[in-house]
Amino acid sequence: MSLGDSPRLSGMALPRPNSRTTVSSSPGSQERTRYRYLHEVPFTVLHELAQHLNADRKWPLLAGYMKFTNTEIGNFEIASLRDGGPAQMVLRTYAQRLGTTSRIFKYLHKMQYFIGMNIIKNYVDPSLWGLLEGDNSSEVTSGVSERYRPSAPPGMSRATGREAEINNMNGLIQLPNSNRIRVMSMAEILPRSGSLLHDNAQRFNFLDIDLGSIEKIPHADLAEATQGFNEQKILGRGGFGIVYRGYWKYTDVAIKKLKVSASRSLEHVRQVFTELKVLEKCRFDNILNLYGVSIDKPDEACLVYQFMPGGSLDDRLRRKTPPLNWSQRTVVARGTARGLNFLHTLPGTPLVHGDIKPANILLDINLEPKLGDFGLTREGPANDQTHRFVSRVHGTRCYLPEEYVKDRRLSPKVDVYSFGLVLLEMATCLKIYDERRPIKKLNEYIRSLRNDNERREHKDPYGGEGGLPTFDIFVELGLRCSALDKKDRPDMDEILGILMNERLSQNCEGFIPGYLCYDPQCVVINGAYASWSCVCSDSVIMTIRLPQHP
Numbered sequence: 399m400s401l402g403d404s405p406r407l408s409g410m411a412l413p414r415p416n417s418r419t420t421v422s423s424s425p426g427s428q429e430r431t432r433y434r435y436l437h438e439v440p441f442t443v444l445h446e447l448a449q450h451l452n453a454d455r456k457w458p459l460l461a462g463y464m465k466f467t468n469t470e471i472g473n474f475e476i477a478s479l480r481d482g483g484p485a486q487m488v489l490r491t492y493a494q495r496l497g498t499t500s501r502i503f504k505y506l507h508k509m510q511y512f513i514g515m516n517i518i519k520n521y522v523d524p525s526l527w528g529l530l531e532g533d534n535s536s537e538v539t540s541g542v543s544e545r546y547r548p549s550a551p552p553g554m555s556r557a558t559g560r561e562a563e564i565n566n567m568n569g570l571i572q573l574p575n576s577n578r579i580r581v582m583s584m585a586e587i588l589p590r591s592g593s594l595l596h597d598n599a600q601r602f603n604f605l606d607i608d609l610g611s612i613e614k615i616p617h618a619d620l621a622e623a624t625q626g627f628n629e630q631k632i633l634g635r636g637g638f639g640i641v642y643r644g645y646w647k648y649t650d651v652a653i654k655k656l657k658v659s660a661s662r663s664l665e666h667v668r669q670v671f672t673e674l675k676v677l678e679k680c681r682f683d684n685i686l687n688l689y690g691v692s693i694d695k696p697d698e699a700c701l702v703y704q705f706m707p708g709g710s711l712d713d714r715l716r717r718k719t720p721p722l723n724w725s726q727r728t729v730v731a732r733g734t735a736r737g738l739n740f741l742h743t744l745p746g747t748p749l750v751h752g753d754i755k756p757a758n759i760l761l762d763i764n765l766e767p768k769l770g771d772f773g774l775t776r777e778g779p780a781n782d783q784t785h786r787f788v789s790r791v792h793g794t795r796c797y798l799p800e801e802y803v804k805d806r807r808l809s810p811k812v813d814v815y816s817f818g819l820v821l822l823e824m825a826t827c828l829k830i831y832d833e834r835r836p837i838k839k840l841n842e843y844i845r846s847l848r849n850d851n852e853r854r855e856h857k858d859p860y861g862g863e864g865g866l867p868t869f870d871i872f873v874e875l876g877l878r879c880s881a882l883d884k885k886d887r888p889d890m891d892e893i894l895g896i897l898m899n900e901r902l903s904q905n906c907e908g909f910i911p912g913y914l915c916y917d918p919q920c921v922v923i924n925g926a927y928a929s930w931s932c933v934c935s936d937s938v939i940m941t942i943r944l945p946q947h948p
């Protein structure tokens with residue numbers, strides 16, 4: 399890593415450059431302290447910044463600007479499992495390397511991440527404050543609590559006056575809705591579904607729904623964000639409506655404009671409502687962020703999600719968008735497993751997603767996956783039970799196990815089965831169900847092959863050269879997960895442990911010819927977005943061109 403104005407340190411001891419021109423207990427006082435280095439900034443301030451960077455998943459981009467290598471960025475992700483969030487790691491490491499506050503302020507400006515700029519504003523040279531002028535939401539304030547004035551980022555409601563007061567008394571900046579997980583039972587999650595269904599059986603009349611803390615966004619803002627729902631902004635179409643790309647509150651978003659008509663079925667209403675409530679309550683890195691809803695024009699109701707520039711895993715496997723190499727497939731498998739493990743290990747009663755398939759796995763700019771489509775999510779069995787009976791089965795038939803489809807026995811092992819099939823698809827890119835195959839179901843077909851060599855003949859050639867260890871692990875694990883008897887399937891915790899296997903991390907082969915970008919001018923690409931460094935020879939950095947190449 400080269401830091402320009404920040405010399406790199408050898409060893410861990412930090413020199414304490416005498417950079418403060420004056421000493422002051424309050425950054426807002428007239429004798430304002432000038433904090434030159436990041437490690438001089440109070441912990442609570444850095445923690446606050448890190449919380450936001452984690453919640454908005456902006457830290458990889460920032461790390462890219464800081465010129466951390468991709469191996470380092472990957473390590474932050476892994477290390478963060480034991481050492482707090484990845485953004486904390488990024489900031490800590492940058493501080494150890496004598497990163498300056500001014501530089502980070504400029505990076506945040508390049509990212510148009512005004513909320514972050516506001517957080518550290520009082521610790522940078524005031525000559526840089528002009529950079530904040532593009533932020534209409536910011537106010538020049540002095541105290542720590544006051545810095546929260548600017549509008550909270552999408553998906554985070556700002557602390558109420560009382561909350562802020564308490565936080566200040568404790569000397570803490572507590573972020574509502576950040577990475578904290580509030581666990582609720584499904585009964586709490588769906589408190590009024592009965593009355594909703596009863597009252598509004600034939601229409602999406604959201605006005606009657608208690609939306610809890612979900613942000614309500616004026617329709618006009620979304621019209622502006624999508625240039626009047628411009629056709630060119632369409633990302634895709636699904637059963638529930640058209641998805642547009644938009645730019646709202648300095649953030650890329652995906653806006654699902656719901657099809658609303660008198661003929662919408664009761665089931666559709668229920669699914670949309672379930673999705674809203676689950677996403678509101680389950681905030682986690684590998685679960686798609688719901689930023690808000692627009693209901694002031696009920697006939698054009700919209701749901702606003704985090705934009706996922708990598709598209710869906712389905713598109714990748716069907717070659718509608720560039721295929722993934724083996725390292726990228728590993729990232730997708732791990733993230734998906736992490737998201738499912740989160741749902742399955744919620745204290746009290748687990749949640750079962752119920753519709754795991756590549757179309758519902760969306761990829762962010764780093765190809766980190768997030769689970770979407772929570773319309774069929776259900777409460778699983780209580781912790782002392784192995785399953786519970788449901789009256790109806792929903793979902794995509796070929797991804798569901800027999801005990802669920804035939805006997806209506808629901809458990810987290812339903813998701814495990816579907817995930818197993820996704821692993822087999824990622825390994826082979828074969829169809830999950832193929833009429834033309836001697837054995838139609840993919841898991842049964844692969845199981846019927848006599849040995850590893852026969853299986854390896856089905857290794858997806860679009861994954862690039864190499865990648866055999868990944869293929870073998872995906873197949874072996876995919877077959878275990880999709881076992882007929884649910885007792886033979888591992889649970890998500892074990893699956894995650896297997897996927898974190900070093901052998902997969904060291905899988906540097908598999909770069910796809912045709913998607914390499916060596917453009918030295920492409921700062922973003924080479925900085926953070928789509929570059930993948932070869933972990934065996936750290937000097938070689940290869941970059942894969944994404945469709946949204948800037």
Ligand SMILES: Nc1ncnc2c1ncn2[C@@H]1O[C@H](COP(=O)(O)OP(=O)(O)OP(=O)(O)O)[C@@H](O)[C@H]1O
Nearest residue numbers: 633634635636637638641652703704705706710757
């Ligand atoms: N958050 C998002 N970011 C980027 N693209 C998205 C996002 N959500 C959806 N899309 C795109 O829009 C398409 C349609 O999404 P949508 O969720 O409406 O449909 P689906 O999941 O394919 O179908 P259904 O909802 O009927 O199961 C997706 O295939 C994907 O390409």
